[in-house]
Amino acid sequence: MSYHDQLALRIAEVMARQPLPGVRQLKEVRRIRLELYLMANGTLTRARVMTSSGIESMDSAAYRAALAASPYPEPPGGKKGKGGEERFEVDVEVTPRSATGVRG
Numbered sequence: 001m002s003y004h005d006q007l008a009l010r011i012a013e014v015m016a017r018q019p020l021p022g023v024r025q026l027k028e029v030r031r032i033r034l035e036l037y038l039m040a041n042g043t044l045t046r047a048r049v050m051t052s053s054g055i056e057s058m059d060s061a062a063y064r065a066a067l068a069a070s071p072y073p074e075p076p077g078g079k080k081g082k083g084g085e086e087r088f089e090v091d092v093e094v095t096p097r098s099a100t101g102v103r104g
Contacts, residue, residue: 003076007036007090010072014065015092020058026096030055032062034092037085040077044070045085053094062092 001009011034033051038044047066049059075086 003073004088004090006073007088008092010069011062011065011090011092014069015061015094018061018065020061020094023058023094023096026094028096030058030094032059032092032094034062034066034090036066036072036088036090038072038075038088040074040084040086042071042074044072045083050089058094062094065092066090 030053031051032049032053035048035050036044037046044067047063049063052059053062075088
């Protein structure tokens, strides 16, 4: 499993434990792209919604789940930014059937 998939799965697990307003009325898959900044130990330092699902409550739920899922597994290393952070983009999908599905 790729590191991006691990991040997405971690967020999806948190989202699955919280109520998701409007999910039962979904007719199509909604995607949310999150930007995460992680320290070498997996601690999240900042997050933001890069691409909205079009449903503000779903975007907020994904953002809160990203915060609650920290600390994440340690990043594999490589491109560290200033302050020792590494940037990741993670796609989260919310599906009509399962309420939470992911793609990293």
